[in-house]
Amino acid sequence: MAALPGLITIEQFDKLEDDGRRYELHYGEVVSRGYPKQKYYNLQKRLVDLLEARLARSWEVGLEFPYSALPEFELRCADVGVVSKERWAATDDEDSLHGAPELVIEVKSPAATQRELAELAALCLANGAFEFWAVDLDRVSVTVIHRDGSASVYGAEQAIPLTAFGGDELPVEEVFG
Template identity: 35%
Template sequence: MPGAAVHHPQPRSGLTYADYLKIDDGQRYELIEGELVLVPSPNFRHQHLAAAVEALLREHVKKHNLGLVLDAPFDVVPEENVVLQPDVLYLSRERYHLLTGDCLKGAPDLVVEVLSPSTGRRDRLEKSRLYLRFGVKEYWVVDPAAQTVEVFSNSQSGWLLAGSYGPEDTIVSPLLPGLNVPGEEIFSLPEGLEL
């Protein structure tokens, strides 16, 4: 199936971040509990949405000197057999010690995943569970097809839906007080562009 995530034939138990770093075939991968997973190139809509969210988050974070915002591809390595590349991440200043020259050795404060047909199930299930387990405080799921942003907060009982937003709404974040993101600014295409 074109564009589908392809699982590399490796034993589930075995690969580590050191093994992952040796891969040099021009492809993008994530390492999910020792299993290498090919990450297909995102389409235009996915990239446009990720860039819009990143720009709006970055503006707020920079204005209030809260930390930094990064986008994929950037390795998040919460443990040696897990390497994730969230579409967008926020790291608070208090957690800068987790940054190395190559990766983030731990969990960011906030993760944004933009769903695509080939990665949506993994983003909602496997990666969501890993983000929760490793202590990500807030998880945004951006669904291009439904034109929604779901904001989840980490709690002792799992992810709690803090809000679900569309283009007509203002997205707020329990983690980042004062953040008010107009949904229209995320979902609208540049003037004159129709896809």
């Protein structure tokens, strides 16, 4: 398929000169993304550690998880991604995961708007994700959006069910340490 005028394909994106900044490809447009501050990175790392300890061994949990939710014009990194080991093993080493990870977790930053998170959740849930989590440091809460569009907000004294991933639950207070 030929690229539409002004849109960049993943192949073209991969050939761009590395200027040391971090970019993603959103609907064919190159978008500059900042690097996470330490508090966000620490939270992302804690989530990876907690999920690796609680999920069945058939899941791969990763930090800054690369994926292409849509073919040709979309390449992003989830703050934390969870994908079946089977899907991950089937991914070419020179490529990124096709479709969204089964669980996409984004730590809400001041730059992310509610609309952007909702759009990203819809994109991921329509392209392979079972759940999308939006982690809010300020409110000490995790919003879990399911494929059917329903959403649940979990506060500090609650636990997030992990049954969709072969686990039991994740206490929110452990997420925020």
